[in-house]
Amino acid sequence: MQEPARRGAARWWRVASIALVAIALIGCQKQVAGDHPECIAPAKPGGGYDLTCRLLANGLQKTGLMTTPMIVSYMPGGIGAVAYNHVNATRDHDGDLVVAASTGAAVNLALGKFGSYDADAVRWLGAFAADYGVLVVAADSPYKTLSDLVAALKKDPGSVVAGAGGSIGSQDWMKIALVAKRAAGVAPKDLRFVSYEGGGEAMGSLLGHHIDVFTGDASEMAGHIGSGKIRVLAILADQRLGGVYSDIPTAKEQGYDIEWPTWRGFYMGPNVTDANYETWVARLKKLAATDQFKTMRTKQGLFPEARFGADFDDYVVNQAHEFEALARQVGLK
Structure with missing residues (x-):
C-alpha cells in the first residue's frame, strides 16, 4: 500500500x-x-x-x-x-x-x-x-430619575450608551428598546448598545464609565444595592419589590407603562x-x-x-x- x-x-x-x-x-x-x-x-x-x-x-x-x-x-x-x-x-x-x-x-x-x-x-x-428587569446607572450619573434618562433619549438617542450581557434582540436589549420606543418615542435602531459576554462584565463597564446605562435583572443587583456605587432608576415590575428593593420605584410609578418580568x-x-x-x-x-x-x-x-x-x-x-x-x-x- x-x-x-x-x-x-x-x-x-x-x-x-x-x-x-x-x-x-x-x-x-x-x-x-x-x-x-x-x-x-x-x-x-x-x-x-x-x-x-x-x-x-x-x-x-x-x-x-x-x-x-x-x-x-x-x-x-x-x-x-x-x-x-x-x-x-x-x-x-x-x-x-x-x-x-x-x-x-x-x-x-x-x-x-x-x-x-x-x-x-x-x-x-x-x-x-x-426576576424583573432593571435600569441601572452609576452613582455619579447625571440621570437621577428615569425621566432624566427618557429626556436624554428624546433629545439625542445617540448620546446614551446602554450595555448588557446580551446582543441586540435579547431580553436585556428589549428593556432599553421599550424605554426608547414607548417612553421617549424614538426608534430603537437609533440606540447605542454595547454587547457583553455577561452581566458581570457589563456592570464592570458601567462602574468604569464605559457605558451610561446597564440593563439587567433585579437579582443581579442584590449585592450592589447599598454599595454607594450605583443607582437603580427603575424596576420593570408591576409593583414594588420587597426587601433590599423596597425603596426602588417601578417604571409604572414614574409614569411609564413598561414591565419586564x-x-x-x-x-x-x-x-x-x-x-x-x-x-x-x-x-x-x-x-x-x-x-x-x-x-x-x-x-x-x-x-x-x-x-x-x-x-x-x-x-x-x-x-x-x-x-x-x-x-x-x-x-x-
Whole structure:
C-alpha cells in the first residue's frame, strides 16, 4: 500500500473509532438518564438555566417530593435552540425529562431563532420563580430619575450608551428598546448598545464609565444595592419589590407603562402522556408551596412565581405571539 493510502486508511480508522466511542457514550448517557429523572439546562454550567435546573433538583430532594436523584445535564447551543430541537426530534415522548426555560425562550421563539418549531411545539410545564428587569446607572450619573434618562433619549438617542450581557434582540436589549420606543418615542435602531459576554462584565463597564446605562435583572443587583456605587432608576415590575428593593420605584410609578418580568420554568416533549405531564405539574405545585423551596429561591435572589399546567402553556404561547408583535414594533422583524 502506498504511503498516502496508508495515511488515508489510518485517518479513516481514527474517525471511525471516535464515532464508535461517541455512540457508546450517548448510549450510556441515555441508560443513566433512563433510570433517573433529568433536567436539561440548555446552556453551559453556571448560568440561569443551570440555576433553574438545580433549584428543581435540590428542591425535590430536600422536600422529599422525589427520592430518586435528578440528573442535571447541559446542552448549550443557539440560546436554547439546540435543546428545543433535540427534545422535539428525539425525546418527544420522554416522561422523565424536563427542560429549563425562561422568558428568553419566548423571545427567541418569537424571533424565529428555534428553527422550524414554534411556541406550541412543546408542552409548557410551569414556572416557579421570577426576576424583573432593571435600569441601572452609576452613582455619579447625571440621570437621577428615569425621566432624566427618557429626556436624554428624546433629545439625542445617540448620546446614551446602554450595555448588557446580551446582543441586540435579547431580553436585556428589549428593556432599553421599550424605554426608547414607548417612553421617549424614538426608534430603537437609533440606540447605542454595547454587547457583553455577561452581566458581570457589563456592570464592570458601567462602574468604569464605559457605558451610561446597564440593563439587567433585579437579582443581579442584590449585592450592589447599598454599595454607594450605583443607582437603580427603575424596576420593570408591576409593583414594588420587597426587601433590599423596597425603596426602588417601578417604571409604572414614574409614569411609564413598561414591565419586564422574567419567569423561570420548564417544558416537556410534545408527546408525553397526560399522566406524566400532570404528575410533573403536581410536583412543581407542591414544591413551590413549601417553605424549604421558598427559602432556597430567596437565597438565589429570585421572586415568587406560580403558574402551572395548561394555564402556563397558554401563557407562554400567547407571550411568544406578543413578543413577535413587539419585535415588529422595535424593528427586529
